Amino acid sequence: MTYTSILLRLLDERGYIHQLTDAEGLDSLANAQVIPGYIGFDATAPSLHVGSLVQIMLLRRLQQAGHKPIVLMGGGTTKVGDPSGKDESRKLLTAEAIDANIASIRKVFERFLTFGDGPSDAVMVNNDDWLSALGYVDLLREVGPHFTINRMLTFDSVKLRLEREQPLTFLEFNYMILQAYDFRELALQHGCRLQMGGSDQWGNIVNGIELTRRMNGIEVFGVTTPLLTTADGAKMGKTAAGAVWLNEDALPAWDFWQYWRNADDRDVGKFLRLFTDLPLDEIARLEALEGSEINAAKVVLANEVTRLCRGDEAAKAAEATASATFAGGGVGADLPVLALPAEGIGIIDALVGIGFAASRGEAKRLVAGGGARVDGEPVGDEAFHIPGGQETRISSGKKRHGVLRPA
RNA sequence: GGACAGGUGGCCGAGUGGUUAAAGGCAGCAGACUGUAAAUCUGCCCGCGCAAGCGUACGCUAGUUCGAAUCUAGCCCUGUCCA
Numbered sequence: 001m002t003y004t005s006i007l008l009r010l011l012d013e014r015g016y017i018h019q020l021t022d023a024e025g026l027d028s029l030a031n032a033q034v035i036p037g038y039i040g041f042d043a044t045a046p047s048l049h050v051g052s053l054v055q056i057m058l059l060r061r062l063q064q065a066g067h068k069p070i071v072l073m074g075g076g077t078t079k080v081g082d083p084s085g086k087d088e089s090r091k092l093l094t095a096e097a098i099d100a101n102i103a104s105i106r107k108v109f110e111r112f113l114t115f116g117d118g119p120s121d122a123v124m125v126n127n128d129d130w131l132s133a134l135g136y137v138d139l140l141r142e143v144g145p146h147f148t149i150n151r152m153l154t155f156d157s158v159k160l161r162l163e164r165e166q167p168l169t170f171l172e173f174n175y176m177i178l179q180a181y182d183f184r185e186l187a188l189q190h191g192c193r194l195q196m197g198g199s200d201q202w203g204n205i206v207n208g209i210e211l212t213r214r215m216n217g218i219e220v221f222g223v224t225t226p227l228l229t230t231a232d233g234a235k236m237g238k239t240a241a242g243a244v245w246l247n248e249d250a251l252p253a254w255d256f257w258q259y260w261r262n263a264d265d266r267d268v269g270k271f272l273r274l275f276t277d278l279p280l281d282e283i284a285r286l287e288a289l290e291g292s293e294i295n296a297a298k299v300v301l302a303n304e305v306t307r308l309c310r311g312d313e314a315a316k317a318a319e320a321t322a323s324a325t326f327a328g329g330g331v332g333a334d335l336p337v338l339a340l341p342a343e344g345i346g347i348i349d350a351l352v353g354i355g356f357a358a359s360r361g362e363a364k365r366l367v368a369g370g371g372a373r374v375d376g377e378p379v380g381d382e383a384f385h386i387p388g389g390q391e392t393r394i395s396s397g398k399k400r401h402g403v404l405r406p407a
Numbered sequence: 408g409g410a411c412a413g414g415u416g417g418c419c420g421a422g423u424g425g426u427u428a429a430a431g432g433c434a435g436c437a438g439a440c441u442g443u444a445a446a447u448c449u450g451c452c453c454g455c456g457c458a459a460g461c462g463u464a465c466g467c468u469a470g471u472u473c474g475a476a477u478c479u480a481g482c483c484c485u486g487u488c489c490a
Contacts, residue, residue, distance in 0.1 A: 298444080
């Protein structure tokens, strides 16, 4: 359908919409009022990673369209221990750890959203505030009658596990009820009318909509985003170094920038639309670049995403490092640095010390395989000694570079 | 509580007494080709050691054996069915 509201047009043309519960209803509501809308986030780690970036940008778009983003932190659900990660039971986090995680995660949201008291200013809430106060019997009486086991069993999240004969605990089974309860609570407390989330959240969102209507007669809406994978089918956000964290202290800006710079050709347009504020005609131009020219578009992508998430300076520094390192064959300021002792250092120790190899064995294999370079020259001898006294460039493969600098 | 089937390296999954640091696949790393892309081909892929080798490792704990991922007992966990 053709949307008339600024919000849905914006979301549609930039590729955020996978499913809508009631497109027309939401469209006309968006024309009529400022919609408070929320997305829930985990508080299991001190930083979110790239996998959550679509949702964060979605809240940003909501605000750009004049509506009110609500960031729901799952402090209460995290307390129980998020069971969604298959069979391994996670360590339960202490309340203090969860609060610290939330504070840390908030720093990233402050870059993407404007917080405050105004009508379209963002707010952050914690479901611990209401979930922890719930009594079990009260919850059962209040919410229990609105869910049938029959229907709960039909949800994909449940059905798949049963079909595969994988464990599904009662805790997990109840998770959807708590999430549904969140939506109703936000509708009452904040006038929230919209929940957004990944496509895997569809069931939970629908439950929340049902529950809110049944208990309070309020009509609320849901939007899901497509499941984001890279063009070769992998989940987003994994690299050699591990997850691509959004927080600066969890992943240096240089590595963050590199992640985007190395995007698959086929993903460039999609990423530009989802993760940057560039106008669509500009994106269309960049996306149309062919052959090696697309690399220019990747640099723009890396710059823009890094700027949003880490700030302008970080983005500029990363780009400068990239051109010095790759185009100039020199060393950029953002590269990792290892102190070079006056007497020099062995190649193996250097590789391990700077973090290019996790163990000495791995470093040796790297050297044996021809992947280790010193000042651009391949080193094939694991006994190779790097002399001290002068700044030296060390590399693992063609992409990971570092600097040995005299102490 | 009972019967049966299971628990193997980041993941999946072979392996029923020595030749098993454990097939194969996926993921990952590196090389070649390129454009810091993809695809393809090649090599690597527990730790320490230059090496011989040593240390860890097949749910946990005790045993049998010259020798165990493989056999025995107990325990823990998961699934299916029964109560």
